[in-house]
Amino acid sequence: DQQVKQNSPSLSVQEGRISILNCDYTNSMFDYFLWYKKYPAEGPTFLISISSIKDKNEDGRFTVFLNKSAKHLSLHIVPSQPGDSAVYFCAAPLTGNQFYFGTGTSLTVIP
Amino acid sequence: DVKVTQSSRYLVKRTGEKVFLECVQDMDHENMFWYRQDPGLGLRLIYFSYDVKMKEKGDIPEGYSVSREKKERFSLILESASTNQTSMYLCASSLRGSNQPQHFGDGTRLSIL
Numbered sequence: 001d002q003q004v005k006q007n008s009p010s011l012s013v014q015e016g017r018i019s020i021l022n023c024d025y026t027n028s029m030f031d032y033f034l035w036y037k038k039y040p041a042e043g044p045t046f047l048i049s050i051s052s053i054k055d056k057n058e059d060g061r062f063t064v065f066l067n068k069s070a071k072h073l074s075l076h077i078v079p080s081q082p083g084d085s086a087v088y089f090c091a092a093p094l095t096g097n098q099f100y101f102g103t104g105t106s107l108t109v110i111p
Numbered sequence: 112d113v114k115v116t117q118s119s120r121y122l123v124k125r126t127g128e129k130v131f132l133e134c135v136q137d138m139d140h141e142n143m144f145w146y147r148q149d150p151g152l153g154l155r156l157i158y159f160s161y162d163v164k165m166k167e168k169g170d171i172p173e174g175y176s177v178s179r180e181k182k183e184r185f186s187l188i189l190e191s192a193s194t195n196q197t198s199m200y201l202c203a204s205s206l207r208g209s210n211q212p213q214h215f216g217d218g219t220r221l222s223i224l
Binding site for chain 2: 006009032034036041042043044045046049051089091093098099101102103104
């Protein structure tokens with residue numbers, strides 16, 4: 001049973017425009033969420049996180065929004081750059097250490 | 112800088128072989144994890160360890176075992192490899208405590224023939 005879902009396997013965006021990656025979750029016990037970025041032939045790297053006491057967290061070009069009532073979070077990248085082309089995973093920990101990952105969205109930023 | 116090292120980038124083994132995947136971290140992290148990544152399924156947790164000689168089953172432990180004799184090293188063992196264990200295997204580590212980000216190695220692409 002997939003507790004964290006990313007329903008869009010892929011996304012293409014023009015350079016300079018906004019990229020919006022979406023993630024839905026089913027478990028209302030989740031209170032913290034993370035986004036990871038993964039390049040081919042490399043492991044995922046931590047990108048940004050958000051606690052459930054917030055509805056927005058910003059770090060440079062990356063902003064994560066959380067809508068608890070809808071059990072939905074999104075990652076916005078503005079402006080998108082070709083180097084942002086990667087697979088993005090959302091994740092949520094349960095019982096502190098065990099993370100549940102989404103299936104990933106492959107972002108392609110077209111120059 | 113944080114470093115998680117997996118011993119092999121690519122590995123080819125035969126059905127029935129016993130396979131060892133090794134992972135070492137240099138960050139003095141208490142927690143270590145093994146995942147497998149398959150297309151359309153994302154990252155699925157196989158086993159994790161929160162201390163030396165301690166282990167917990169993840170979502171898909173069948174056919175696998177683990178060993179953590181030293182804090183920095185976490186080994187994944189395929190007791191008798193099968194073709195359905197062909198996958199990308201990722202090791203990760205993190206500090207103890209809630210919501211600590213996990214740091215990943217670059218993965219081992221394992222093919223079972």
